[in-house]
Amino acid sequence: MKLAVIGTGYVGLVQGACFADTGNHVICMDIDREKIRALKKGTVPIYEPGLEEMVKRNIQEKRLEFTDSLKNAVQNSDVIFLCLPTPQSEDGSADLSHVLKVAQQIGRSMNDSKIIVSKSTVPVGTVEKIRHIVRKHSRYPVDVASNPEFLKEGTALQDSLKPDRVVIGSRNKKTIAAMKELYEPFMRTGNPILVMDERSAEMTKYAANAFLATKISFVNELANLCGQVGADIDLVRRGIAADPRIGKLFLFPGVGYGGSCLPKDVKALIKTSAENHHEFRILRAVDEVNEEQKKILLKKLAARFKHRLKGRTVAIWGLSFKPQTDDIREAPSLVIIQSLLDSGVRVKAHDPIAMPAVKARFGRRVAFYQSGYDALKRADALMVVTEWNEFRRPEFGRMKRLMKHPIIFDGRNIYDAKEMKERGFEYYGVGR
Ligand SMILES: NC(=O)c1ccc[n+]([C@@H]2O[C@H](COP(=O)([O-])OP(=O)(O)OC[C@H]3O[C@@H](n4cnc5c(N)ncnc54)[C@H](O)[C@@H]3O)[C@@H](O)[C@H]2O)c1
The missing domain is CATH 1.10.1040.10 (N-(1-d-carboxylethyl)-l-norvaline Dehydrogenase; domain 2)
Structure with a gap:
């Protein structure tokens, strides 16, 4: 099948690569020209285990292409997946501006009948809105379906290759048949393809x-x-x-x-x-x-130092919102760092992957270290914020020697409280 993916982020790139890997021809489109330039060379701008190899392989096989032209993507595909951001608006609702704008542009670019599929997370009723907009701007037949995405960052490839379930929100037989054909290669283990109406799919x-x-x-x-x-x-x-x-x-x-x-x-x-x-x-x-x-470790730290935090040094291990990703969107680490800085604390941070993103936000107000141990030098305390595997079994003796005070605030309960006390650490977990 000839597919277009509009929005080549975590969802679009992973799904585009997986569809190409099962033999479809996929054009991934994005407005970010820098990203498209990198992807054309096979450089994947996000951290997702296994993705770069799959992207490179499919570029080589000429099944996966990248473009910054929406018209090119639309006119050379039969099924168009919308994988656009739907961030939070100021009032808490989902901001649909990207999705609705692209719907209009697709309508104007169409050269034949198309199936449009929303993988973006959108509120109930959005598929109907998209259908209305596209039909207003195009004279060609179009159907719009909902196909919410359930992948998890960090295991996105595996999740897409073996999904727990695929939800298809459509009442159009042709669309349902096309979607089933696309997804069946991933459902060999017998996990269900659930067909339902658009509104129920969006709500799911x-x-x-x-x-x-x-x-x-x-x-x-x-x-x-x-x-x-x-x-x-x-x-x-x-x-x-x-x-x-x-x-x-x-x-x-x-x-x-x-x-x-x-x-x-x-x-x-x-x-x-x-x-x-x-x-x-x-x-x-x-x-x-x-x-x-998000403030739990800060409260524990303040209580431990009797609210005298100014001039202290705190090391932070883990910045991404969870392990195995470089994504820091809404990461608790950001709230923790800001609050520490506001209290006059010096912050020394380490993360295996996510340091550049946090550096872009805090600049030189935070000191970043390639090694977790270097971040510990002369620290009054360590906060473990993300449970990357490399933090689970560190050299405790070395840590103790480096720190000014061997105090650990373990925000993920990765250490055993009793064992830490025996090793000579003052240890605070969450809920123990
Ligand atoms: N990230 C996840 O784990 C995840 C999981 C399930 C569902 N979702 C949903 O999927 C959708 C996409 O999420 P994401 O994490 O992949 O977002 P993302 O921010 O990683 O990627 C979105 C991409 O869309 C591009 N873009 C923005 N406007 C565009 C336009 N007008 N034309 C073309 N490209 C445009 C951006 O440049 C970006 O590359 C969201 O609705 C999200 O809620 C995300």
């Missing part, structure tokens, strides 16, 4: 992210209570996770959820609810708990 994506965010805020609240009453969240978590109705995944306490999806999608669903005269009370609490949770 928000429902999934809202539920995941709820799990995180629930376990964070529970952890904070455990800390107060002398229970250990790690034991409690295991105790509840053994029940299959609760499940083991996504039940880890920490410094709050971040990233480009959960925060904005929770807020957008709250907004959709309000617009429909429905107050989604649970989600409001989920959002509030999360904002508070």
Whole structure:
């Protein structure tokens, strides 16, 4: 099939590469010329394990092309995937300006009938809006479907090659058949392709992210209570996770959820609810708990140093919003760093991948180190903010020798509290 992918970011590039890998011809389009220039040479501008090899292979096989011309992408494809950003607007709703503008441009560029598929996370009713706009600007037949994306940054390639499920929101037989043909190679393990109406498909994506965010805020609240009453969240978590109705995944306490999806999608669903005269009370609490949770390590640090923070030095390990990605959008580390700087603390940071992005934001106000150990020199305390694997089994003796005070605030509970005390560290976890 001839496909176009509009928006070559985390979702578009991964999905475009996967579709090319199963034999389709894919043109990835982006307005970012720098990105397109790099991609044409096979340089992948984001960190996603395995992606660069797949992109290079498919460029070589001439199945994957890149362009900054929307017209070129539209006119040389039958199915057009929208993988455009839908960031948070000031009022919390999803900003649809990119999607709706592109819909208009596609309408104007069409040279034949097309299927347009929204992979962007968009509020209920957006597919109908896109259909209306494209039809207004084109004389060719068009169908628009919803196909929400569920990949996770860091494992995006694996998630796309073996999705848990594919959701197709369409009532058009031709569109459904084309989508099934595209996705069947990825569904050999028997995971379902779920066909439903557009509105239900659009809501499914928000429902999934809202539920995941709820799990995180629930376990964070529970952890904070455990800390107060002398229970250990790690034991409690295991105790509840053994029940299959609760499940083991996504039940880890920490410094709050971040990233480009959960925060904005929770807020957008709250907004959709309000617009429909429905107050989604649970989600409001989920959002509030999360904002508070980003400050949990700061509160512990302030209490430990009796609020005398000015002139202290704090090392931070981990900046991306989760391991295996360079994405820092809405990362708790940003709130933590800003607050430390506001309190007059010197910040020394290390992350295996995400330092350039944080440097672009804070510049020389933060000192960055290629080695986690270098960041520890003369530090009054260490904060572990992202649980990269390399932080799990460090040389504790070396750490202790480098630090001014061997104090660790473990925002991801990656260390064993008892073991850390035995090693001579003053240790603070979350909810234990
Ligand atoms: N990142 C994720 O983990 C993830 C997972 C599931 C769903 N989503 C959703 O998918 C959508 C895309 O997310 P993303 O993370 O890939 O975003 P991204 O910011 O990584 O990529 C979006 C790309 O679109 C390009 N773009 C912006 N305006 C454009 C235009 N007018 N024409 C062409 N290109 C344009 C940008 O330059 C950028 O490269 C969002 O709605 C997001 O909520 C993201």
